[in-house]
Structures are given as structure tokens and as C-alpha cells.
Amino acid sequence: MYKKVSTTLDFAGREKDTLAFWKQARIFEKSVELRRGAPAYTFYDGPPTANGKPHIGHILTRSIKDIIPRYRTMKGYDVLRKAGWDTHGLPVELEVEKELGLDGKEQIEAYGVTPFIQKCKESVWKYKGEWEEMSDRVGFWADMENPYITYEDNYIESEWWALKTIHEKGLLYKGHKIVPYCPRCGTALSSHEVAQGYKDIKETSATVRFRCADEDAYYLAWTTTPWTLPSNVCLCVNAHVEYCRARKDGETFILARDLVESVLGEGAEILDVFPGSDLVGRDYEPLFPCTGAACAKTGKRGHYVIADDYVTTTDGTGIVHNAPAFGEDDARVCKEHDMPFIQLVDTRGNMCGGTPWDGAFVKDADKLILRDLREAGLLFAAPEFEHSYPFCWRCDTPLIYYARQSWFIKMTAIRDRLMEYNRRINWIPETIKEGRMGNFLENVIDWGISRERYWGTPLPVWVCKDCGHVHVIGSRKELCQLAPGTPEDLELHKPFLDPITFPCEKCGGEMRREPVVIDCWFDSGSMPFAQWHYPFENKELFARRYPANFISEAVDQTRGWFYTLLAISTCLFDEPSFQNCLVLGLVQDKDGLKMSKHKGNVVDPWSVLDKQGADAVRWYFYTGSMPWLPSRFSPEAVSEAQRKFMGTFWNTYAFYVLYADIDGFDPTAHALRRENLSPMDKWILSRLNSLVKAVDAYLGDIRITEAGRELQRFIDDLSNWYVRRCRDRYWGKDMTPDKEAAYMTLFTVLKTLSLISAPFIPFMTEEIYQNIVRTVDK
Numbered sequence: 022m023y024k025k026v027s028t029t030l031d032f033a034g035r036e037k038d039t040l041a042f043w044k045q046a047r048i049f050e051k052s053v054e055l056r057r058g059a060p061a062y063t064f065y066d067g068p069p070t071a072n073g074k075p076h077i078g079h080i081l082t083r084s085i086k087d088i089i090p091r092y093r094t095m096k097g098y099d100v101l102r103k104a105g106w107d108t109h110g111l112p113v114e115l116e117v118e119k120e121l122g123l124d125g126k127e128q129i130e131a132y133g134v135t136p137f138i139q140k141c142k143e144s145v146w147k148y149k150g151e152w153e154e155m156s157d158r159v160g161f162w163a164d165m166e167n168p169y170i171t172y173e174d175n176y177i178e179s180e181w182w183a184l185k186t187i188h189e190k191g192l193l194y195k196g197h198k199i200v201p202y203c204p205r206c207g208t209a210l211s212s213h214e215v216a217q218g219y220k221d222i223k224e225t226s227a228t229v230r231f232r233c234a235d236e237d238a239y240y241l242a243w244t245t246t247p248w249t250l251p252s253n254v255c256l257c258v259n260a261h262v263e264y265c266r267a268r269k270d271g272e273t274f275i276l277a278r279d280l281v282e283s284v285l286g287e288g289a290e291i292l293d294v295f296p297g298s299d300l301v302g303r304d305y306e307p308l309f310p311c312t313g314a315a316c317a318k319t320g321k322r323g324h325y326v327i328a329d330d331y332v333t334t335t336d337g338t339g340i341v342h343n344a345p346a347f348g349e350d351d352a353r354v355c356k357e358h359d360m361p362f363i364q365l366v367d368t369r370g371n372m373c374g375g376t377p378w379d380g381a382f383v384k385d386a387d388k389l390i391l392r393d394l395r396e397a398g399l400l401f402a403a404p405e406f407e408h409s410y411p412f413c414w415r416c417d418t419p420l421i422y423y424a425r426q427s428w429f430i431k432m433t434a435i436r437d438r439l440m441e442y443n444r445r446i447n448w449i450p451e452t453i454k455e456g457r458m459g460n461f462l463e464n465v466i467d468w469g470i471s472r473e474r475y476w477g478t479p480l481p482v483w484v485c486k487d488c489g490h491v492h493v494i495g496s497r498k499e500l501c502q503l504a505p506g507t508p509e510d511l512e513l514h515k516p517f518l519d520p521i522t523f524p525c526e527k528c529g530g531e532m533r534r535e536p537v538v539i540d541c542w543f544d545s546g547s548m549p550f551a552q553w554h555y556p557f558e559n560k561e562l563f564a565r566r567y568p569a570n571f572i573s574e575a576v577d578q579t580r581g582w583f584y585t586l587l588a589i590s591t592c593l594f595d596e597p598s599f600q601n602c603l604v605l606g607l608v609q610d611k612d613g614l615k616m617s618k619h620k621g622n623v624v625d626p627w628s629v630l631d632k633q634g635a636d637a638v639r640w641y642f643y644t645g646s647m648p649w650l651p652s653r654f655s656p657e658a659v660s661e662a663q664r665k666f667m668g669t670f671w672n673t674y675a676f677y678v679l680y681a682d683i684d685g686f687d688p689t690a691h692a693l694r695r696e697n698l699s700p701m702d703k704w705i706l707s708r709l710n711s712l713v714k715a716v717d718a719y720l721g722d723i724r725i726t727e728a729g730r731e732l733q734r735f736i737d738d739l740s741n742w743y744v745r746r747c748r749d750r751y752w753g754k755d756m757t758p759d760k761e762a763a764y765m766t767l768f769t770v771l772k773t774l775s776l777i778s779a780p781f782i783p784f785m786t787e788e789i790y791q792n793i794v795r796t797v798d799k
Contacts, residue, residue, distance in 0.1 A: 204370025277339020
């Protein structure tokens with residue numbers, strides 16, 4: 022009557038049979054079709070990049086992303102589960118560079134942009150099969166047959182519409198700013214990209230002597246970036262701070278009075294005290310001949326003291342060296358004082374412009390510059406210090422702050438709305454709202470959106486080379502109307518768009534496209550509308566599926582995908598694009614250390630899926646700790662979680678099937694009669710009803726761990742109390758009312774358990790349900 026239940030705990034082997042059943046019977050597709058027309062519940066899938074292999078952290082995200090949509094489907098909702106692929110950007114380009122043996126933009130252009138783009142398009146699918154197999158194996162149900170793909174022309178066209186709309190609102194502009202810049206990749210990065218790549222490093226700073234031009238004394242200035250010193254154009258003090266001349270070892274130094282002891286040490290004699298304003302306008306000598314020569318070429322006066330309130334006495338000397346090409350405050354104050362602009366570093370991050378260190382990478386030049394300053398008697402001190410420094414999030418090169426012309430979205434103009442909409446979102450945990458995300462938004466800066474790269478969504482901005490008029494293209498149709506002869510099916514990528522020109526509507530000059538692509542984070546942040554090719558089609562579908570009810574990714578996406586979703590939706594729709602966000606902790610090794618190849622502590626996801634199975638890994642992630650806390654992952658921890666819950670559940674199910682099969686017990690031929698229930702039956706059924714209510718409430722509030730732990734406690738009660746104390750009721754020969762009640766109670770409990778546990782452990786619950794329910798109720 023029933024299929025015999027194996028007493029082994031080989032869940033992984035049995036899961037493969039369940040997978041085959043799901044596919045052969047199209048169970049996922051049927052679950053979608055069954056709910057068509059029901060109330061909508063929308064889940065947005067943050068798109069992974071398929072040119073990198075999935076790791077154990079992706080098992081966590083896939084598990085979390087699956088449980089809530091499963092639960093909502095079982096509650097009767099029409100749940101959107103559209104998969105997506107993030108296909109543009111530096112991650113892809115770097116992989117292709119490596120594959121082709123290229124290094125940097127010059128070699129890419131020598132190879133050819135067109136073949137390079139084609140290679141990028143092929144590379145994005147390198148591990149697609151592994152991603153699909155992993156998703157399938159872990160029980161992640163999503164529409165992988167019709168995913169959104171960020172490099173497709175329809176997707177790009179929707180982004181063009183978005184950028185045109187943002188421009189029409191006065192939020193898109195071109196500026197010459199100090200930007201975080203990767204010299205290896207040759208492009209600027211956005212603030213949210215920079216936030217992903219900080220490392221704690223030790224470096225050598227410099228306290229430098231700048232010789233006064235009008236007295237025998239030195240200004241002392243401290244810098245953490247010695248490589249910027251050759252581009253120095255002025256020194257900056259605070260007009261309202263007290264400065265002094267102090268003598269030490271026969272030399273006179275000028276610095277902030279409060280910092281004399283910390284800089285000069287004990288025994289320094291203060292000669293006189295005066296406000297910083299007394300120093301303004303006084304000249305000093307350039308540190309290097311190349312600096313003076315570069316300054317002279319500009320025709321502007323440099324190398325004198327200015328004042329600004331950004332200078333403090335919290336560290337350093339109270340005097341700041343300014344190089345306007347390499348610092349935001351430097352650029353601002355130097356512009357206000359019409360200082361010379363010199364930039365003795367090229368776009369590869371190498372010293373240039375006639376310095377003695379031309380060709381040296383800036384970080385390598387530090388020690389050469391310090392050596393030469395020491396030999397010239399201009400280095401007062403070179404203390405080592407430890408600080409957090411930004412590295413390129415993809416190629417791991419130290420970033421530099423560098424003056425570049427870039428396109429920006431004016432996020433500072435909508436800061437208050439960003440903060441308001443952030444507070445509307447249900448962040449789990451709640452601390453993200455005012456903490457990690459709130460702090461980021463409070464200090465939000467304009468989004469540097471352009472990238473001087475090749476493989477990405479082209480910025481749809483055409484500029485007149487004569488009068489500077491800007492026109493942002495919002496669709497293929499608009500481009501074809503302005504530039505007749507443009508093929509309607511033209512691929513919307515570099516280099517195909519670059520030759521297209523059209524007459525300027527203002528002066529008749531030639532309009533040319535800005536030859537840049539956009540931040541690939543704009544791609545992923547546009548998925549709520551671009552996945553539907555909105556607004557060109559699917560307007561009703563978009564309206565039904567916006568905003569999302571639920572999203573979830575790891576904590577590193579707070580200033581990545583979560584931010585760009587919120588930023589773009591605020592610009593376009595004046596509301597947040599998601600309502601509930603579960604922020605996940607990172608997966609660590611069993612000792613709480615970050616997994617990395619060089620430590621040898623990386624866990625191959627397949628080693629666990631093939632041995633313990635998907636249900637076991639899912640259950641561990643759901644119940645081991647709160648989802649936002651780091652997971653200390655180990656196969657042993659998975660096995661322990663599996664044994665305590667799944668093993669006990671399985672053994673209870675096996676017990677029922679063993680005796681029900683012997684007795685030929687068919688629950689459809691019997692009823693659960695209240696008058697025949699023993700106190701133990703009533704107790705476990707009461708516990709069951711309370712469990713259903715609790716799990717439903719917890720999952721409704723996206724409190725996954727609490728729901729899982731309720732299930733764990735119930736299974737303990739079921740096995741250790743109910744079954745253990747009732748087993749002799751199943752041993753009798755005759756089908757007495759008491760035996761019938763025992764069978765019906767246990768059947769009811771197991772059937773209900775298989776349903777409420779299905780979002781957690783879909784493989785095992787499928788097998789249990791098929792065997793105890795479907796065998797007797799076709």
C-alpha cells in the first residue's frame with residue numbers, strides 16, 4: 022500500500038529522485054499556473070554574474086530567496102519569481118582580459134573593441150550551467166527559462182528611458198570632480214563601489230618642511246599620500262586657529278599651537294603666537310623644481326598660504342598641503358582661490374610631467390619621494406600609520422582620488438527623499454534602517470555614473486562639439502528619427518553606437534555620443550522596470566509587480582544593489598521599489614574566519630549538497646542563527662542540524678508507514694473522531710494547531726529562524742513524548758477506536774507537518790506527502 026521507507030539517512034540520494042519528479046511533472050510551472058489571477062506577491066531576484074562560479078554563500082542566498090516565495094505561493098498568492106543575470110561591467114571585462122592575456126585599456130584597443138565586446142558577451146555565460154545546476158539542486162524555484170538579461174537591447178532601452186527622465190528632472194550632469202579612480206581599470210568608480218573594497222593597511226606618512234620665502238623658518242605639513250606632494254600648489258590653515266613659531270634643535274617651525282608637543286616633542290620653545298589669518302598670502306618655496314616649473318606654465322600664482330575651515334587640529338600639524346587634482350577639499354579651496362591646477366600623475370596612476378620619478382606607480386613613488394625629501398633636508402618625520410584604504414572592488418588595485426570629467430546623477434538633490442523612503446522600508450534587521458543604510462544616505466554624494474570602459478550600457482548622451490548642447494536619447498525610435506539611416510535593430514553597445522551623429526538642434530553642429538558606458542550597478546538597480554521593457558510595453562504587468570514585496574541579499578549589497586534600487590526608484594517614481602528587505606550575514610568557516618582560497622578554508626558547495634543534501638543545508642541556514650548574523654559553516658554543523666530535525670521527522674514518518682502498511686490503514690476510510698481521542702492525542706493536536714499559527718505568523722513577518730525553531734521544538738515533542746508514549750496503541754491486532762484515533766492523529770500531524778515544513782525542506786516533505794497522502798488519495 023505504502024512505499025517502503027528506507028531507514029538510512031541518505032537524504033541526498035532521495036532528493037535526486039524528487040528533482041526528477043518535479044521536472045517530469047512540471048511541478049514548479051504548475052504551481053505558477055495554478056495561482057494565475059490570484060493576488061500578486063512580488064519577489065525581485067538580485068542578478069548574479071554568471072562568469073564567476075557559485076560558492077557556499079550563494080547556497081544561503083538561494084535558500085532564503087526560495088522560502089518566502091514558496092510560503093506565499095502556498096498561501097494562495099500569484100508569486101513572481103523571475104530570475105535574472107547581471108552581464109555587464111568590470112567583472113566581465115577583467116575575466117576576458119585574463120583569458121586573452123591582455124593588460125589594460127591600451128592592449129584592449131590594440132586587440133580591437135568589437136572582438137573584445139564579443140568575447141565579453143560569450144564570457145558572461147561561462148558558468149551559467151553551474152549556476153542553473155546549483156539553483157536546481159538547492160530547490161530554488163524561479164523562472165530560469167525566461168530570465169531578464171541586462172545586456173539585451175530591450176533592457177538597455179529601458180535604461181535609456183530612465184536616464185532621459187532623470188536628465189529631464191535636472192539630475193544628470195557632467196562635472197570635473199575628484200573621483201575615486203582605478204588606475205588599472207582606467208575608470209572612475211561610484212561611492213557604493215568604493216564602499217565594497219576597503220582594507221586595513223600600513224603605510225608611511227610624511228611631515229614635510231616647506232621653506233618660508235620671507236623668513237628663516239619652515240611650515241610643517243603632514244600628508245598620508247607623499248605621491249601628491251609634487252603636485253602641491255598651496256598650504257592651507259584655519260584662520261581662526263592659533264598658530265605659533267616654535268624652536269627645536271636650532272630650527273624654527275610654524276604649526277598649530279595645540280599640536281606643538283605632539284609634533285615636535287618635549288623641549289620645543291614657543292617664540293610667538295598668532296591667528297591663522299596672519300599667515301594668509303605668505304609665500305613659500307616649492308618642494309621640487311618640477312613643481313615650480315609646472316606651476317609657472319599655468320601662468321597663475323601658487324605656493325602661498327590660504328585659509329579654510331576644513332583644516333582642523335585633531336591630527337597632523339594644523340597645516341594642510343593642497344594638491345587640487347587629488348582631493349575634494351583641495352579642489353574646492355584651490356578653485357575658490359584661483360590656484361594653478363597641476364596633475365603630475367597620468368591615467369595609469371604613474372608619475373609624469375617631468376618629475377624625477379616619471380613612470381613609477383604612485384604607491385611605489387612614495388618611498389622614492391620620501392628618500393629625495395630626506396636627502397634635501399625637507400623631511401621632518403615619516404611615521405608609519407595604519408588606516409582603512411579603498412581598493413578596486415574587482416581588480417584589487419589601490420584606488421586614487423583623481424580629477425576627472427565624469428557624468429553624475431545629483432543624488433544630493435534628493436537626499437531628504439532617499440532618507441524618507443528608506444524609513445518606509447521594513448529592514449530586517451531593523452538596525453540597517455538608521456545604521457548601515459541610514460548613515461550612507463545621510464552622507465550621500467552624487468553618483469558618478471560614467472565609466473571609461475567598453476562592455477556596458479552605453480551612456481545615451483550626445484553632445485554638440487561646437488556649442489556644447491546636450492541631448493539625451495530615450496529610445497531606439499528617437500535615435501533613428503534624429504539620425505536617419507540608423508538600423509532599427511542596431512545593437513545598443515560600443516562600438517556600434519559611437520559613429521552615429523546628427524545635427525545639433527541649437528547650432529547645426531555635429532552631435533556625438535559621449536564615448537563612455539554606465540555603472541553596471543545602474544543596470545541591476547533598473548531591473549524592476551527594465552525586466553519588462555517598461556515603458557515601451559508591459560505597463561500593466563509592471564504596475565502589478567511594482568514595488569516588490571520581498572528582496573534579500575547579503576549585507577555587502579546594502580550600499581550596492583539595495584542602494585541603487587532605492588536611488589533609481591526615487592529619481593523615477595518617487596517611492597521605494599521594495600517593501601521588505603532581509604539582509605543576510607556572510608558565510609564564514611567553522612572558526613568564524615572569512616573563507617578564502619589562500620587560507621584553504623573554502624567549502625565546495627557540491628561537497629555538502631552531494632553528501633548531506635539540499636534540505637540539510639537549507640535547514641542549517643534557516644535555524645543555525647538569525648539570517649543577518651554571520652554563519653559559522655561546517656559540514657559537521659549541517660549534519661547535526663539534519664540529525665536533530667530531519668532525522669527525527671523521518672524516523673517518525675517511517676514509524677507511521679511501517680505500522681499503517683502492516684494494518685493496511687487508509688486514512689481516507691477513517692475519520693478523526695473527537696470522542697475517541699486520548700489526552701495525548703488532544704495534546705499533540707493542540708500543539709499542532711498552535712504550531713501552524715506560529716509558523717504562519719513568523720513566515721508572514723519574514724522571521725524565518727523563529728519559525729524553524731518552532732518546528733524543531735514540535736518535532737522533539739512529537740517523537741519524544743507523543744510517539745514514545747503511544748507506540749503500544751499501534752501494536753494491537755484489531756482496529757479498535759483507540760487504535761484508529763492513534764493512526765488518524767499521527768497521520769494528521771504528519772500530513773500537516775509536511776505542508777508547513779515544505780518551504781523549509783521541500784525535498785523531504787514532498788516524499789513524505791507523496792507516500793502518506795497521494796498513495797491513498799489520488
